[in-house]
Amino acid sequence: MRAVAIVLAAGSLMVGGALLSSVGAAAPAAPPAAPVETLKSVADFTSIQDPAARSVALFTEAGKVINSPRCMNCHPVQRAPTQGDNRHPHNPPMVAGQSGHGPVGLSCASCHGPANFATWGQDIKSIPGDPKWALAPVEMAWQGKSLGAICAQIKNPAKNGGRSLAELHHHMAQDHLVGWAWNPGDGRRPAPGTQAQFGELVKAWIDTGAKCPKA
Template sequence: MRAAAIVLAAGSLMIGGALLSSVSFAAPEPPAAAPPETLKSVADFTSIQDPAARSLALFAEVGKVIESPRCMNCHPVQRAPTQGDDRHPHNPPMVGGQAGHGPAGLPCSSCHGPANVATWGQDIKSIPGDPKWALAPVEMAWQGKSLGAICAQIKNPARNGGRSLAELHHHMAEDHLVGWAWNPGEGRKPAPGTQAQFGQLVQAWIDTGAKCPKA
């Protein structure tokens, strides 16, 4: 007996000329994006009665931003930027140079403009950018340090670029380049919460004595 002919047409399955059913072949759904990481509010810490303990708890929350890849990649101790959530070396290889804007003849602005730029790449979906794009100064190099060591560094004017605590708050709460961490471009996970929440937590930490965890 001759086998019945099987014909698969777009949207239909035919066997021996008889239409059996309509078949659709939908592309698989892309995996859902992970929800953005959040920050606790200042109000979440009011139940901690001891100001020093509250200050430490507040800075631990601040540390979620400080230790995120969006901040750490631009605060390298080795004066060479890193990339990605795994903080791999910058590709192409790059160093900060004397002023943090790249070496002579190859400034950061060679690739990084005043705003994020989308690309057609699969691995790199956008090139980050900001009008002040640069590595953090050497005084604010953090990678590889404990949160306690970072805390002691950022509150010490001799080690934070000469900033007072008020100036430190202004920098963290309002600086446009710091704010890039919450608008990092396609393909990058933003820093937790918002810059406004981050600034509020920093101010509350200062108001409770700017205590630091043990280094």
């Protein structure tokens, strides 16, 4: 009987080991991380002699950030945030409300704290956060618009929060919520380049006349 028990135990270990190996082999490999997109420096545009053409080229480069999901998801036209690199509808469903901070009884702060928050989720690895977390005002809605239209909107004080071009540069280069785009939490691809590079491009764009691409 003892010999039979030993054989059965050994068999169980072999089956268990095979099962574990099978499970391990069946587990899908994590997809490779997408390469971080870079930004050209201001110096890369000095060969463009015409200031207006250089200004347009500088804004087009800065547009890589403006058009990135990290910015676009919070600048919706439909007054409801989107999520992910594919800009799918926010889950759970959410709307801006009158304040841009969500509807009465379910503010953005119900889930979004002052900083990114790691989760144990497989698909959602972190919940984004910032002390000023909110949707952009309706005047700053960008989704679905051409880069030229966004450019004209950005430099219009009636549609940029009353900011002068100097104040706009400070906002782009220094604002903490704008800077979240380069520190979006685990599971999200950062905006291209760095906030410092983005700020330098915006400053050079302003210095060359703040010209816009064709809408």
